[in-house]
Amino acid sequence: MLRVTVVGAAGYIGGELLRLLLGHPEVEVVGAVSSRLPGKRVDGVHPNLRSVTELTFCSAEDVPESDAVFLALPHRAVMEQIEHWRGRAGLVVDLTGDFRLADPEVFRDYYGTEHTAPHLLPAFVPGLPELHRKRLRDADLVSVPGCMATAAVLALHPLVTHDLLDREQGVQVDARTGSSGSGATAGPANLHAERSGAMRVFAPTRHRHEAEIAQHLGVRAAMTATGVEAVRGVQTLCHATLRPGVDAATVRRAFREQYTAEPFVRVVAHQRGTHRYPDPKILLGSNFCDVGFALDEDTGRLTVIGALDNLVKGGAGNAVQCLNIRSGLPENLGLTFPGLHPL
Known part of the structure; x- marks a missing residue:
């Protein structure tokens, strides 16, 4: 059994990690760290875990000692604590933005502060199995990408791999996210009275996930992010221009070839019906990312759509998937819940 600890266990991502890891047949959760709630019962904060665990939060x-530690802390906290946690576990999985960007200058540009552990940036392997599976098998330090970045990268990846994009045009990502993406301690802007019924553009330019998209794909990316009324879920609409001569059949073939063997990416390519494009609503609680596209063949303008649950494939589920790969376990172990419909 793998002994694992979740740090930041009282937050939304921390709660999802606990939900998945407590149900994992090869894992024992030995620590649930919360600096705010030591000694309090875990199920007092995460009521869905009632009768599932008797764990209490600890400092x-x-x-x-653990085999793996998951860090679900606020951004900028992990780079201050990383040396401590490296000494407590063989595998450290960071779910913050602290080690997602390989270049400390880019980090400073997007996060507005100097990186305090730049020497460790090259040591972190991106926690995106669909792009970095081979490296994850031997990784001791893993950085899980942001939820909107994950959806956009998985949507665009086949096009980049098969060289179908006009790279000079770059890509434009229009992302929508539910309120849980702001975390369990979000401020007044996320009160129900302010959020209900709103479609708030909170990052019209230069959202930090655009730097991740550009880094993973090697293309210039611009991103807009909007908060919508949903609690969970991310949907990204990625606008790009295809190279001359590329048609819909070529795009469809690229998606099929890229993802046929992937356990958690599904290509949605229906011609009609209510669910002919990826929709996060049917993915809630699951580790799936659905991708699809629509093409205007007259202009070569392509819209690629990615959808996922921001707390699962966009966070905790992706982290557990990386743990499985690193530990030589079946990749889908503990992650087979398919989502609910209707909901």
Whole structure:
């Protein structure tokens, strides 16, 4: 059994990690760290875990040695604590933005602060199995990408791999996200009275995930992010221009070839019906990312759509998937829940 600890266990991502790991047949959760709630029961904060666990939150000093530690802390906190956690586990999985960007200058540009552990940036393997599976098998440090970045990268990846895009045009990503993406301690802007019924453009330009998209794909990316009324879910509409002569059949073939063997990416290519394009609503609670596209063949303008649950494939589920790969376990172990419909 793998002994694992979740740090930041009282947050939304921390709660999802606990939900998945407590149901994992090869995992024992030995620590649930919360600096705010040491000694309090986990199911008092995560009521869905009632009767599932008797765990109480503990402090960082009380965590036993672990095989893996998951860091679900606020951005900028992990780079201050990384040396401590490296000494407590063979595998450290970071779910913050601290080690997602390989270039410390780009990090400073997008996060507005100097990186305090730049020497470790090259050591972190991106926690995106569909692009970095081979490296993850031997990784000791893993950085899980942002939820909107994951949806956009998986949607665009086949086009880049098969060289179908006009790279000079770059890509434009229009992302929509539910309120849980702001975390369990979000401020006044995420009160129900402010969020209900709203479609708030909170990042009209230069959202930090655009730097991740550009880094993973090697293409120039611009991104807009909008908060919508949903609690969970991310949907990205990625606008790009195809190279001359590329038609819909070629695009469809690229998606099929890229993802036929992937356990958690599904190509949605229906011609009609209510669910002919990826929709996060039917993915809630699951580790799937659905991708699809629509092409204007007269102009070569392509819209590629990615959808996922921001707390699962966009966070905790992706992290557990990386744990499985690193540990030599079946990749889908503990991650087979398909989502609900209707909901």
